[in-house]
Amino acid sequence: xxxRMLMKGNEAxxxxxxxxxxxxxxxxPITPQTEIAHYMAKKLPKVNGVFLQAESEVAAINxxxxxxxxxxxxxxxxxxxxxxxxxxxxxYLAGAQVPAVVVNIVRAGPxxxxxxxxxxxxxxxxxxxxxxxxxxxxxxxSSVQELYxxxxxxxxxxxxxxxxxxxxxxGILGQMMEVVEFRDTEPIERPETPWAVxxxxxxxxxxxxxxxxxxxxxxxxxxxxxxxxxxxxxEKETRYELYNTDDSDIIIVAYGxxxxxxxxxxxxxxxxxFNVGLLRPITxxxxxxxxxxxxxxxxxxxxTVEMSAGQMLEDVKLSVNGRxxxxxxxxxxxxxxxxxxxxxxxxxxxxxxA
Amino acid sequence: xxxxxxxxxxxxxxxxHYCPGCTHGIAHRLVAEALDELxxxxxxxxxxxxxxxxxxxxYFACDMIQAPHGRAPAVATGVKRSKPDNIVFTYQGDxxxxxxxxxxxxxxxxxxxNITVIFINNTIYGMTxxxxxxxxxxxxxxxxxxxxxxxxxxxxxxxxxxxxxxLDGPAYIERASLHDVKHIKKAKEAIKxxxxxxxxxxxxxMVELLSTCPTNWGLNPVEALNRIKNEMIPxxxxxVFKER
Numbered sequence: 001x002x003x004r005m006l007m008k009g010n011e012a013x014x015x016x017x018x019x020x021x022x023x024x025x026x027x028x029p030i031t032p033q034t035e036i037a038h039y040m041a042k043k044l045p046k047v048n049g050v051f052l053q054a055e056s057e058v059a060a061i062n063x064x065x066x067x068x069x070x071x072x073x074x075x076x077x078x079x080x081x082x083x084x085x086x087x088x089x090x091x092y093l094a095g096a097q098v099p100a101v102v103v104n105i106v107r108a109g110p111x112x113x114x115x116x117x118x119x120x121x122x123x124x125x126x127x128x129x130x131x132x133x134x135x136x137x138x139x140x141x142s143s144v145q146e147l148y149x150x151x152x153x154x155x156x157x158x159x160x161x162x163x164x165x166x167x168x169x170x171g172i173l174g175q176m177m178e179v180v181e182f183r184d185t186e187p188i189e190r191p192e193t194p195w196a197v198x199x200x201x202x203x204x205x206x207x208x209x210x211x212x213x214x215x216x217x218x219x220x221x222x223x224x225x226x227x228x229x230x231x232x233x234x235e236k237e238t239r240y241e242l243y244n245t246d247d248s249d250i251i252i253v254a255y256g257x258x259x260x261x262x263x264x265x266x267x268x269x270x271x272x273x274f275n276v277g278l279l280r281p282i283t284x285x286x287x288x289x290x291x292x293x294x295x296x297x298x299x300x301x302x303x304t305v306e307m308s309a310g311q312m313l314e315d316v317k318l319s320v321n322g323r324x325x326x327x328x329x330x331x332x333x334x335x336x337x338x339x340x341x342x343x344x345x346x347x348x349x350x351x352x353x354a
Numbered sequence: 355x356x357x358x359x360x361x362x363x364x365x366x367x368x369x370x371h372y373c374p375g376c377t378h379g380i381a382h383r384l385v386a387e388a389l390d391e392l393x394x395x396x397x398x399x400x401x402x403x404x405x406x407x408x409x410x411x412x413y414f415a416c417d418m419i420q421a422p423h424g425r426a427p428a429v430a431t432g433v434k435r436s437k438p439d440n441i442v443f444t445y446q447g448d449x450x451x452x453x454x455x456x457x458x459x460x461x462x463x464x465x466x467x468n469i470t471v472i473f474i475n476n477t478i479y480g481m482t483x484x485x486x487x488x489x490x491x492x493x494x495x496x497x498x499x500x501x502x503x504x505x506x507x508x509x510x511x512x513x514x515x516x517x518x519x520x521l522d523g524p525a526y527i528e529r530a531s532l533h534d535v536k537h538i539k540k541a542k543e544a545i546k547x548x549x550x551x552x553x554x555x556x557x558x559x560m561v562e563l564l565s566t567c568p569t570n571w572g573l574n575p576v577e578a579l580n581r582i583k584n585e586m587i588p589x590x591x592x593x594v595f596k597e598r
Contacts, residue, residue: 024436050435054428055461062425062458066432069419070399074436092422197417197433199397199440206366208411210402210420 023049116334375575424455
């Protein structure tokens with residue numbers, strides 16, 4: 001058994017990154033994720049790492065682009081408005097295939113919005129907030145323990161596929177304290193980086209990190225190669241949790257904080273005689289379509305619950321593809337879905353009233 | 355037969371795509387000569403920017419990264435902080451460095467980031483066909499100042515070297531010109547000195563190079579070189595603005 005510690009979600013992310021061998025962090029302050037920067041500022045100098053507070057989110061993601069280009073494990077973290085500013089850089093990282101881990105502790109928008117939890121950046125993370133046909137792996141932890149484990153995993157995935165991996169949390173996950181049990185050694189997988197710019201030392205050909213290809217035929221082929229990689233990731237790296245879905249009539253689809261609320265809904269519904277399950281995407285991209293194939297024959301309806309106006313809802317509908325009704329319950333602006341509101345919807349679906 | 359003149363080793367054997375009379379080729383050559391003479395090409399990582407020199411990695415033989423518009427100093431920071439023993443330089447134009455990349459260059463300079471910046475000032479956006487740059491001279495005609503740059507409406511040119519020289523971070527800032535052989539030789543010494551400062555870990559170094567854009571200026575190559583001497587140098591005086 002490893003060391004057990006009571007930690008804030010944001011601190012668990014930072015600690016996980018260091019344990020994963022990421023000792024380079026570039027960031028800019030924004031609530032509600034700033035504890036990540038505080039933790040890094042304190043710890044990284046002690047492990048011969050670099051914490052650098054950038055002049056802007058734009059600069060921070062470009063520092064990440066530079067460090068990632070040298071084959072160095074690197075991370076930045078921010079929250080929604082800051083992540084919007086990073087979109088230019090994220091598109092370049094995707095185009096040039098530079099691995100990096102980016103944490104988004106989502107707050108409510110649009111605009112400056114608020115600092116309370118939200119899931120309204122699903123489109124931005126999963127559908128490409130920047131320009132061009134690109135994808136990034138999006139991991140959605142649901143506990144502080146999972147923030148730790150998935151952060152370590154994020155670095156492995158980024159390096160394996162030369163892709164950006166987003167850790168998508170929300171203000172609740174970032175700020176809440178839970179016990180984390182750390183492994184004695186982390187399962188670090190680091191492939192060779194023959195593509196990295198490190199100075200050729202007159203021993204190999206020049207390496208170039210670039211995303212520009214002015215010849216459209218060349219650029220189309222470059223895009224095809226990217227799409228091939230994305231398809232491989234879809235095939236190999238889709239993750240999800242199925243909870244109480246063996247003989248449930250209704251399945252709630254929810255991720256992150258909302259998945260925890262869903263579990264309490266399921267317990268309460270059981271008391272009322274309703275059999276409800278949970279399908280929890282752990283990878284938001286690639287979206288776990290296969291999970292729907294596993295449960296669709298034995299369920300009557302789906303309820304998507306989100307802290308948004310219904311963003312993941314679109315992927316749920318695509319996955320269900322008209323075979324079952326898909327209901328929706330969403331809260332916005334930093335408001336959190338409440339158990340009883342979801343229960344009411346379940347009762348309505350069962351054709352009963354409380 | 356003895357070879358008395360050849361391309362620097364740090365330049366690849368690729369023909370430049372730059373317009374006739376453009377001084378990018380000279381600037382590239384001077385940087386490459388400095389890398390050769392200091393014997394640092396093998397550990398150098400260059401950062402190309404957005405502008406006519408976006409693909410300078412087709413010419414420079416060292417490892418290179420192509421950076422988003424204006425972000426080269428931030429990218430260079432990420433490289434240098436993760437690989438402090440490498441030599442890192444950016445090659446940026448005036449639209450890239452002095453407009454969209456103002457924040458990045460000021461903060462890299464203020465941090466004393468141990469990188470070298472080669473700054474091409476030709477008073478215009480070249481690649482996008484001759485729009486006003488922050489460095490455009492008063493009364494200069496461009497495609498976005500068709501009636502001339504008017505101070506009341508467009509504001510004034512930015513003298514980047516002087517602006518950065520007031521900061522404590524930079525170790526070395528010089529403005530040089532590429533309009534004749536005598537000045538090209540001086541520019542070469544400035545570039546070599548800037549890289550030497552980096553090797554000595556003194557901090558941020560920048561060489562601003564007054565350059566031509568005959569195509570967008572609507573001048574022939576000789577007229578363009580004369581414009582540097584007659585019109586640009588009065589606004590952008592040559593010399594060392596910071597050295598420590």
